[in-house]
Amino acid sequence: MNRFALLLLLTMICFVTVSSQQSATGLERQAADLHRRALVIDTHMDTLQRVLIKGADLGVESKDGQSDLPRLKAGGIDAQFFAIWPDPMYAPHHAARRTLQLIDAMYGVLARYPDRIELARHAADIERIAATGRLAALMGIEGGHAIQNDLALLRMFHRLGVSYMTLTHSNTNDWADSSTDKARWGGLNDFGREVVREMNRLGMLVDVSHVSEETVMDVLEVSTKPVIASHSSCLALCNHPRNLSDKALRAIAQKDGVIGINFFSGFVDQRYLDTMNARQNDILATLNEKKAIPPEDLDRVAAERLKLLEDPGIPRPPLARLLDHIDHAVKIAGIDHVGIGSDLDTIPTPEGMNDVSDMPKITKGLLERGYSEQHIRKILGGNFMRVLRQATGR
Numbered sequence: 111m112n113r114f115a116l117l118l119l120l121t122m123i124c125f126v127t128v129s130s131q132q133s134a135t136g137l138e139r140q141a142a143d144l145h146r147r148a149l150v151i152d153t154h155m156d157t158l159q160r161v162l163i164k165g166a167d168l169g170v171e172s173k174d175g176q177s178d179l180p181r182l183k184a185g186g187i188d189a190q191f192f193a194i195w196p197d198p199m200y201a202p203h204h205a206a207r208r209t210l211q212l213i214d215a216m217y218g219v220l221a222r223y224p225d226r227i228e229l230a231r232h233a234a235d236i237e238r239i240a241a242t243g244r245l246a247a248l249m250g251i252e253g254g255h256a257i258q259n260d261l262a263l264l265r266m267f268h269r270l271g272v273s274y275m276t277l278t279h280s281n282t283n284d285w286a287d288s289s290t291d292k293a294r295w296g297g298l299n300d301f302g303r304e305v306v307r308e309m310n311r312l313g314m315l316v317d318v319s320h321v322s323e324e325t326v327m328d329v330l331e332v333s334t335k336p337v338i339a340s341h342s343s344c345l346a347l348c349n350h351p352r353n354l355s356d357k358a359l360r361a362i363a364q365k366d367g368v369i370g371i372n373f374f375s376g377f378v379d380q381r382y383l384d385t386m387n388a389r390q391n392d393i394l395a396t397l398n399e400k401k402a403i404p405p406e407d408l409d410r411v412a413a414e415r416l417k418l419l420e421d422p423g424i425p426r427p428p429l430a431r432l433l434d435h436i437d438h439a440v441k442i443a444g445i446d447h448v449g450i451g452s453d454l455d456t457i458p459t460p461e462g463m464n465d466v467s468d469m470p471k472i473t474k475g476l477l478e479r480g481y482s483e484q485h486i487r488k489i490l491g492g493n494f495m496r497v498l499r500q501a502t503g504r
């Protein structure tokens with residue numbers, strides 16, 4: 111190569127590098143702008159565990175966990191569902207107590223920071239609160255064992271402001287089968303159907319994350335309203351029973367529901383899941399242990415489990431794996447039926463998704479994959495708003 115050709119080549123390389131950098135920053139700017147303007151709703155986050163167990167102050171930006179009010183703001187979140195999760199080990203006799211402790215933790219945050227966060231129950235509340243620049247907080251009970259088989263408790267939790275209930279957690283309960291436990295009912299039993307009807311009547315969203323596929327189908331048959339899967343990913347891409355099959359994705363969409371894609375590495379990446387399963391004795395067995403824990407030890411064991419999830423020591427999958435699940439859900443369920451249900455705080459997540467402040471990377475990733483701004487707005491929150499409006503009436 112002569113000197114002229116070399117110079118030309120170098121000039122071309124420089125030009126290509128500069129123009130690709132320019133388009134990258136252009137796209138970044140477009141993503142940041144879109145993310146700021148869009149209504150962003152995350153339908154599942156476990157932050158209240160840290161508030162209750164560790165006394166976390168959500169008003170202060172922390173290095174601990176994956177979320178607090180400053181990081182939710184940085185992540186552009188307009189409405190956040192806080193999970194009210196009575197660990198299944200509290201069932202059957204202590205679940206309502208744990209549920210109330212977590213609701214109390216939520217109320218504590220609301221009372222401490224009224225200028226930054228407000229409880230929302232309806233889609234109209236979310237719009238009103240988001241317009242003031244504050245965070246709309248919603249509560250979702252995770253695990254039907256919370257109601258201790260009593261519809262009066264369900265009604266009281268709804269009166270306290272709970273917007274959805276996931277019918278099971280990892281445990282099959284007295285009226286619904288879980289995806290990660292023995293089937294007792296082949297889906298829902300008669301009382302389970304009554305629970306769904308009462309939730310419809312109250313205007314409470316029925317959440318099918320965690321339940322078995324038979325339960326999903328029973329719920330869709332009984333429910334008169336669209337249902338949600340608040341935090342579930344796709345079985346076709348990662349073979350974990352917690353993920354939804356294409357059949358379930360389609361069925362939820364046919365009922366006009368929405369699926370919030372879960373960010374947990376063990377649900378999005380097969381290799382991560384396989385490694386996690388290989389270390390089952392250390393991780394999963396501890397989380398799912400069936401032996402009875404004495405009531406006086408329940409709170410200590412809950413704290414130990416939270417610690418275990420913070421660092422299981424497995425290499426993280428790339429962020430692209432998570433975006434693949436959004437792509438797949440859109441392909442199978444349709445663009446009107448996919449949302450975000452991060453399950454953050456605290457879980458192992460793909461590279462780059464370190465905490466909730468990284469949420470704009472989803473918007474950027476979707477733009478890079480060719481999604482239109484209108485479609486991204488649907489995924490970020492528009493779809494969920496439609497379903498919440500139908501469930502609550504406003």
Ligand SMILES: [Zn+2]
Pocket residue numbers: 252319320341
């Ligand atoms: Zn969950």
